[in-house]
Every structure is written in C-alpha cells, then in structure tokens.
Amino acid sequence: MDAAAHTPAPDETTDAPAPRPDARAADTRVTPMMEQYIEIKTANPDCLLFYRMGDFYEMFFADAETASRALGIVLTKRGKHQGQDIPMCGVPIERADEYLHRLIALGHRVAVCEQMEDPAEAKKRGGKSVVRRDVVRLVTPGTLTEDTLLDSRRNNFLAAIVRAKPSAGSDEPRFALACLDISTGEFRLTECDRVRLAAEIARIEPGEVIVSDALYEDPDVAPFLRSLPAVTPLGRDVFDGASAERRLTSYFAVATSEAFGSFSRLELTAAAACVTYVERTQLGRRPPLSPPSREALGATLSIDAATRANLELMRTLGGERRGSLVAAIDRTVTAAGSRLLAQRIAAPLTDPAAIAARLDAVEFFTRESILRGVVRDKLAAAPDLARSLARIVLARGGPRDLAAIRDGLAAAADLASRLSGDGLPAELSDAAAALRAPDPALAAMLDAALADELPLQKRDGGFVRAGCEPALDEARALRDESRRVIAALQARYADETGVRALKIRHNNVLGYFVEVTAQNAERLMTPPLNATFIHRQTLAGQVRFTSTELGALEAKIASAADRALGLELEIFDRLAAAVVAASDAVKAAAQALAVVDVAAALAAVAIECRFVRPEVDESSSFCITGGRHPVVEQAIATEGGSFVANDCDLSPASEHGTGRIAVVTGPNMAGKSTYLRQNALIVVLAQAGSFVPAARARIGVVDRLFSRVGAADDLARGRSTFMVEMVETAAILNQASERSLVILDEIGRGTATYDGLSIAWAAVEHLHDRNRCRALFATHFHELTALAKKLDRLFNITVRVKEWHGDVVFLHEVVAGAADRSYGIQVAKLAGLPPAVIERARHVLGVLEAEDRTSPARKLVDDLPLFAPRPAPPKPVADPHAEAVLKRLSEIDPDDMSPREALEALYALKQAAKG
Numbered sequence: 001m002d003a004a005a006h007t008p009a010p011d012e013t014t015d016a017p018a019p020r021p022d023a024r025a026a027d028t029r030v031t032p033m034m035e036q037y038i039e040i041k042t043a044n045p046d047c048l049l050f051y052r053m054g055d056f057y058e059m060f061f062a063d064a065e066t067a068s069r070a071l072g073i074v075l076t077k078r079g080k081h082q083g084q085d086i087p088m089c090g091v092p093i094e095r096a097d098e099y100l101h102r103l104i105a106l107g108h109r110v111a112v113c114e115q116m117e118d119p120a121e122a123k124k125r126g127g128k129s130v131v132r133r134d135v136v137r138l139v140t141p142g143t144l145t146e147d148t149l150l151d152s153r154r155n156n157f158l159a160a161i162v163r164a165k166p167s168a169g170s171d172e173p174r175f176a177l178a179c180l181d182i183s184t185g186e187f188r189l190t191e192c193d194r195v196r197l198a199a200e201i202a203r204i205e206p207g208e209v210i211v212s213d214a215l216y217e218d219p220d221v222a223p224f225l226r227s228l229p230a231v232t233p234l235g236r237d238v239f240d241g242a243s244a245e246r247r248l249t250s251y252f253a254v255a256t257s258e259a260f261g262s263f264s265r266l267e268l269t270a271a272a273a274c275v276t277y278v279e280r281t282q283l284g285r286r287p288p289l290s291p292p293s294r295e296a297l298g299a300t301l302s303i304d305a306a307t308r309a310n311l312e313l314m315r316t317l318g319g320e321r322r323g324s325l326v327a328a329i330d331r332t333v334t335a336a337g338s339r340l341l342a343q344r345i346a347a348p349l350t351d352p353a354a355i356a357a358r359l360d361a362v363e364f365f366t367r368e369s370i371l372r373g374v375v376r377d378k379l380a381a382a383p384d385l386a387r388s389l390a391r392i393v394l395a396r397g398g399p400r401d402l403a404a405i406r407d408g409l410a411a412a413a414d415l416a417s418r419l420s421g422d423g424l425p426a427e428l429s430d431a432a433a434a435l436r437a438p439d440p441a442l443a444a445m446l447d448a449a450l451a452d453e454l455p456l457q458k459r460d461g462g463f464v465r466a467g468c469e470p471a472l473d474e475a476r477a478l479r480d481e482s483r484r485v486i487a488a489l490q491a492r493y494a495d496e497t498g499v500r501a502l503k504i505r506h507n508n509v510l511g512y513f514v515e516v517t518a519q520n521a522e523r524l525m526t527p528p529l530n531a532t533f534i535h536r537q538t539l540a541g542q543v544r545f546t547s548t549e550l551g552a553l554e555a556k557i558a559s560a561a562d563r564a565l566g567l568e569l570e571i572f573d574r575l576a577a578a579v580v581a582a583s584d585a586v587k588a589a590a591q592a593l594a595v596v597d598v599a600a601a602l603a604a605v606a607i608e609c610r611f612v613r614p615e616v617d618e619s620s621s622f623c624i625t626g627g628r629h630p631v632v633e634q635a636i637a638t639e640g641g642s643f644v645a646n647d648c649d650l651s652p653a654s655e656h657g658t659g660r661i662a663v664v665t666g667p668n669m670a671g672k673s674t675y676l677r678q679n680a681l682i683v684v685l686a687q688a689g690s691f692v693p694a695a696r697a698r699i700g701v702v703d704r705l706f707s708r709v710g711a712a713d714d715l716a717r718g719r720s721t722f723m724v725e726m727v728e729t730a731a732i733l734n735q736a737s738e739r740s741l742v743i744l745d746e747i748g749r750g751t752a753t754y755d756g757l758s759i760a761w762a763a764v765e766h767l768h769d770r771n772r773c774r775a776l777f778a779t780h781f782h783e784l785t786a787l788a789k790k791l792d793r794l795f796n797i798t799v800r801v802k803e804w805h806g807d808v809v810f811l812h813e814v815v816a817g818a819a820d821r822s823y824g825i826q827v828a829k830l831a832g833l834p835p836a837v838i839e840r841a842r843h844v845l846g847v848l849e850a851e852d853r854t855s856p857a858r859k860l861v862d863d864l865p866l867f868a869p870r871p872a873p874p875k876p877v878a879d880p881h882a883e884a885v886l887k888r889l890s891e892i893d894p895d896d897m898s899p900r901e902a903l904e905a906l907y908a909l910k911q912a913a914k915g
C-alpha cells in the first residue's frame, strides 16, 4: 500500500462530529461539512472530487473507492452518512501532482476543491461553521499545464470536432476541427471531410477530444470516436453555432472574429467550443492563446493514421519513441524545439517556397558551424518559456516560472544579438525580430526582484531578493531578528529611563512587557515617563509595564512572518501581472527560440549523419540518389555495420509526364521494406524542411503519402489481418492522386495465394491507370513483374542476393530487374529452423513447384495475358533414403526369387526406407 495512506486528520475544528451510530435520529442527519461536500460533488458529477482538508486532498464515497483502487492507496472510513460508513481516502498535497497524473492517465477527470479561507476565519463565524471551499479547477487530459503532468517534448492538444448539418445534394459530411494547447498557446482550425478528419486526429494525437452529446452517439462517427483515447461529450450549449462568434471574441477581447481572418461558421463553432471548455475547466481563467489560425487544406502533406504508424514517424509500432524517425533525427536542445520538430515531422508542408524557407535556415546553420555551436549552447541553458508563461497566466505559476521567464527573455535577447547581419535567411531574421520584441524592462524587473535560490511554491516565501522592497525587508528583519529588535528597544528604554536593570520579557499571558524592580517602578509611573509606560501588573518584587511602541512591536513581530509572506505574494502578483501584460511578446519569443533550435538542430543532424539539402519543386520528379534509411542506418552503425545506399527514380520519362511505379521483388530479408520506407521517410523529412539521408534528392512535392507495410491485426476493432490490409488498400486506391506517393508492401499476403495474387495484380493496374501516382510496390508474387511489359510507367527492380553453398548472402543492393525466387527456405535456415524441417521443406518445395507448373490454377495464371513464364523450378533436392530404396529395388528381379527371398527383400526394403 502507498505512503499516502493516512489516518484521517481531525476534522477542522468547526466541523461537527459525525452522529453516533446508535443515535437513531442522527442517522439521517448530515454534518455541515458533508453537506458542503455533497453540494460540491453534485455540481461536478463526472469528476473525482479532490476535497482539500488541511494538508490532504480527501475523497469520499464512490470517489474514494475508485481512487483507492486506481492509486493503490488505503481506503479508510470517516464517520457515517445516513447510517452508513463513509469510505474515504486521501493524498497529501505535496504529492498531489503525481496522483493526478496517474488518475488522468487512467482516463479520469478530477475537480480540485480548495479551502478558500483560513480555518480561523470560519471559526470566527461560530462553532458549526465550515471552512469555505470551492472548486478552483477541473483537471482533464486535454487541459493540463503542470510540467509534472506533461511530456516536455510533446504538445498536449485539446481538440473539438463539429459536424455540419448535411446540406441538400451532398452526402459527404463536412467537419471542423479546432485544436489548442493551453500549455503553449497554439490554436489552429481546419475544415475537412471524414477521411481527412481521421488523418488530422492521427497527426495531432490530441490528449482529449470534445464533441457534442449528439455527435458522440451518432452511429456514423461513434466507432471512430470510441477508438480515441479520451473523448468528452458535452452539452449542446458548448457547440451552439449562434453564440460561437460572441464566445470567441469575448475570450480574445476583440470586436469581431474577422480580426483573425475569415472563418466558416463551422470553424468558429469548433473554436468557440474549445475556448468555452477551457474557461469551464479553468474556472473562468483565460490562458494566453494565440488567435486561431486556419490550417489551409492541402497546406500540409496528408498522412493517414495507418501510414503514420507504419512509417514509425513519432513512435515505433511497439509504441516507443526510441527507434522512431523523430527520435533518430531530434538534436534539439530545448523542450519547445523538440515539440516544434515533432509538429513539423507530423505535418510536412506542400508549398515548395515554404519548404525552401525552412531549408534556407537549416543550410545557414550547416555553414555557420561556430555560430551553431554558440546558439545551441545558449539554447540548452534556456528554460521552457511557453509553459511557464501559461502557468503564470492561469495563476498556477510559482517563483521558478517567473525565473524561467527572466532567464528565457535573457536568452532571447542574447540570441537576437547574435542573429543579425545581412546573410540571415528570412526564417531566422523573423525569429530574431521576435526575440528582440519583449521589453527588456520586464526581464530587468524580474531580475531585480527574484532571489538567487527559489522555492517551488510561492506559499513557501523567500523568493524576493533582499533590498527589493523596504517594507518586506523590515518585515523579514522583524521576523528573523525579533530578539535583536527587542534587545535594541530594551537598551533604548534603559537609557531613556536611566534604569539599568530594565528588562523586556515575554510570557503567554501578557505577551511582551517591560519589567523593572519595585524600587524603579515609581519613576516609570510619574511624569514624564508615565506618558510612555503603561502599568500592567505588580508582583512582589517587580512591576510590569507595556508601551504603545512595545505593543505595536509585538503585533508586528507576531504578524511579521505573515506580513513578509503577504508582501512577497503581493510582489509575486505584481510581477506575474507584468508578465501577463507582456504575454503576446513573450509567447512570440518562446516560439522564435523553438524555431532557432529546430533549424540549428536539423543542421547538426545533417552534418553528423551526412544529410543533404533536397530540391523540392512543383514537378512530378522523384529522384533519390544514394538514399538511406535514417533509423536503420543508425541501428546498423551502432553494431559496427554499414548501410548500403540505394537510388530510387520514379520520375516521369519526360519532364511533364506522370511519375512511375516500381515493382520491387527480392528474397525475404533482402531489404525491400527498408528500401520502401526510406524513400517515404525522405519525402517526410524533405517536406518538413529537413535535409535528407541521401547523396542527392529531387522531389516533386507530394500531396499525400500512403504506406501499407506488413500486416497487423486490429483485433480490438474486430478486424482480421486480411481485413485491415484490404481496408487500408481500399483507402489508398480511392484517395491517391497523381501527386501522391504510395508505398505498398506485400499486398495480398494475408489470404490464399491466388486470391492474393489477383488482388495485387488488380491493385497495381488501378494505381497505374487510375491513380497515376508514383508508387513502390514490393511483392513476393513474382508473376507481377510481367506487368512491366503491359504498363508503360511500370518497371521492375530487385534487391540483390548471392547464393553461397546453398546459403544466401544479402547484398542490400537495389538493381533493375526481377527476382526469380524468394529464398524463404534459406532465410528460415538462417533463423535456426531444425535441419530436418529445412530438408523436408526443400523436398516439399520441389514437389510443389513441379506440380505448380501443371496445376489448373497455374494454367489460369499462364493464360492471363502478359504473365511471363516463370523460370524452371530448381531440381528437387534428392531424398537420400528414397534413393537407397530405389537402388535396391532396381537390383531385384522378382522372377528370380523364392517366396522366402521375396519376403526377406521386402523386409530389407522397408528397413532401407526407414534409414
């Protein structure tokens, strides 16, 4: 059980004790605290309620049972409610983030309810009063801001999906998608169809999706929505189109949404749903968002969910970042840079000019290696400005967030001064301008106010630098040096009264008092000293006094600590307000830091891994010379091997023609999948604005990238391997355009040979004649290579292997031509299948191949036009036992044998056959 298990804290003094179980009448009585709890819980029925009691967040009833199971913490009891024990569990506040994280990851939502006053205040209202409490925040997966709850390298988007009412004459529904990250302020909108919607959601990977109750229940989209990790259905008011504009403009305090550009009503509805939900979960607080920007349809390379997964852009098929494309090329040194790089890889561009602008920045840093080093060192020391800013605006920030703003702004100003001069590419000069924009006075103000060592929480105090504010210095001096101050006053009073033995003492009844011996008391009680000293108490030998000054000093000392903290919090609020006022400039500077980081990081990886600048243009070219797989190459290098670079040319035969299709054959393990993927990854990198792992690359911009690699079950959605394969192939054949790049690996593998071959055959024809896209098609159906004779833009390539004493040696070299065999058995042998199985398989293969030539099915294939006759199958490998039996048999002459000899010969043959 967990350390958070605790004995219930005593009720706050003002909470009435729970009724005794035997008091019948009391069974229905509800304590005032429970009454308050139930009221707050009723207002937040879909959340677990973290109810603050002293140093714990407590949960009661069903919440307690759920949380104790989910968090592995002890379930206890606290009093009774309507005659029943109240289940309870709690988490200490200092570990609340950790528990929140676990609950959110498990799909729960949490309402955090704080004490809104000091228990002493409540006490003043009378014995039965309950401390005022209120929910200050709803924690949901899409609205997190704490570093401890977030992955610094990934955005955490909240997405809203709305669907247009179907219009007459169109059966294709339209959707709008808004997504925002409150931890960084990014806010984007787009309108799209059903297919693109799924692709966009796959790209954005939102932490939470909000939809209307009606859409959530709609049978057309419900299966899709149910497949997403966190979907929150909400009432109609959040998705009300009529009030959308008003809600959105009120959030941004602008007169009209035209200030952001022109948006459709559908887009505005999605955007308004997002901001309304943010306000709801942040209880009215408005995190700093960039104005919504439209993601123009077609501005980014469309990559559907299956392709993303297959190409392992963000994570491997096993779900890990390690081994993904982004992990292989990420050399960023800031969290914001890492997030921006991930965004760029997830959404490569389609405009050659915009791509060139990014490549210019990367190229600049590849040339300026000294500057690159300096910039990266500076960036590495810069904090995560955007997330600290968001926390400050949401009043959730601490002193270290203010320090992050101070240090981030200093880094920004420093970098801006280094990024100057004429040769700077546009992306970097824009970034430098944004880095220069924040008023230096803000950083100076933070610098002057913040201490060197900072506590995590502002409530711990001690974060304001000494000398910053005289009143605070005084309060601290009083708090820390109360003895010295009292001693100083005592010395002064002794001086002023001439009573050397005058003492200032303290007890719990009188507090601080002045004490003199009885002989000296008279002097203090006569003018002029009686104007200062007020008699309090006469004891046998001493007389005690107070003074206005001492009374004031006492009050000051008693409240000095409180006062010091109060003043610090005031200063914090002032500083935070200054940061909030400058939030637009700070956000822009944060974004600029990320831009610079990404450009320098891509330059670093380009140099380290020998990447080159690709040419991306409007042509239909696709010509990669010496291409490499960025992830496999690194993996091979760590084992001391070297990757074999390969060319790929799918360019049209003439400059304005249509791109071509390559059918890739080759043995198992030869490197077909690697080759296919590396060419797709080169497109992703090039259009994301990165250099690429090749000697040279010219790419006519790709609008959609499709990849169907291997077969994987999707049993969770009730689809078999073959069904998944066909659904994905259908999507490709229905959607690929002349500008698309299609990667198909072993289509048709998941069914009977001839069914599979027929489907693969028809799919290639369709790609060639209808889609007319550039494509790479890897297959073990060698019959498909015959298609090159019929389809003019189709050609064959193969991955070379060498045979060596019956084994196969992989050369990983892609050359023109077709493979004639799969070498499956040799690969199986390499994999360690038992020799007997290998031998038997060779035998079976020989028989099958011999039969295959005469089987009716084979004939069918032969009859299909343009199927080239396959090369003669290799001679079946002889079975040594069979040969021995045959030899003996041939030596026997039955006419020459007695019945007994014949029987013996038969036994001998049987023996020989057994071996």
Ligand SMILES: Nc1ncnc2c1ncn2[C@@H]1O[C@H](COP(=O)(O)OP(=O)(O)OP(=O)(O)O)[C@@H](O)[C@H]1O
Residues within 6 Å of the ligand: 632, 636, 642, 643, 644, 645, 646, 666, 667, 668, 669, 670, 671, 672, 673, 674, 675, 812, 813
């Ligand atoms: N160009 C290359 N240079 C060096 N090694 C390579 C190259 N291509 C592939 N390899 C190595 O060969 C292994 C097999 O490659 P890959 O999975 O691409 O083969 P395949 O032909 O698709 O096999 P199968 O048909 O069995 O799926 C890879 O894991 C990699 O280690």
